[in-house]
Amino acid sequence: MSTPHAASARPSFYCREDPGVENGSVIGFWIYLMSDCFIFAGLFTANAVLGTSYAGGPTAAQVLDLPGLALNTALLLVSSVTFGFAMLRMARADKTATLAWLAVSGVLAAAFVGLELHEFATMIAAGASPQRSAFLSSFYAIVGTHGLHVSFGILWLIVLMAQLGRTGFTATNLRRLQCLSLFWHFLDLVWVGVFSYVYLAGVLR
């Protein structure tokens, strides 16, 4: 079954040149975020199924603090927008303003985590600990997982601010900031699901 020009038509099974995608990190990070969606989807499912299993303990309407939630939601939303401002200053290669907006975003997110820990401490002191009922277990699991994400986002932000301060707008730093920007906005997106589904709809069930 050999043709006269079989040698030249032989298929090549490897690429000699690097077929690297432009901005490959960003799509890779996007796919990580999509996989993170599945983690949160699992926790949302647990909360949906167990959300009314109070086991004789406190109900969602009794323990969830809605005014505190409103403040927390506002903090995270404003933090998301200020991170956007940082990215806009980054596009203009304005290092001081970028660092300033990043710091503002970090402080707002730290306030968010602080308030959330305070809420947890208040709830646990009132007897609504994760061990009390399936509802509370699923509540702490999803809100805590989100809070851990935000905490690690803050850690990442601090590291990137130090690197940006030291080496400036190098290609590597720009790529990292773009990924952190996606992470930051993604966490705000997940929070929309948490406050509408776990808190507001939870209080109504």
Add this chain to the structure above:
Amino acid sequence: MKPVPRQHPEEASGSVQTHSGTLRGYLTGFGLAAILTAIPFWLVMGHVIQDRLLLILLVLGLGAVQIVVHIVFFLHLDTRSEGGWNMLAFIFTVVLVVIVLGASIWVMYAENANMMPMAPAAMPSTTPSTTPGS
């Protein structure tokens, strides 16, 4: 697929090549998100609507709209970014999340609805709840 040469924005060029959105975009997104957050809080905390099911559906619907606002104005997801692969990965995720969430809720609801009715006193600890098995 044609290999694309790697291009890195350099510091020397002064301005950097990123698709980071516009000030107008972020402010529009912020305004819409703030409104879409304020409405459900007002509905729930102000006891505006008495019908619980309608209220829950409204809160979840507004949340879904706000998620779309975040995706468009903050995450800048469109069919062009990264050659459409971002959008494809996103659609795949949404489909699977809907299946996982929807089917789990459906299965567990059906299971609860078909549970043998149990007198509240027979349960280890009782809750003033109308749904059996919860």
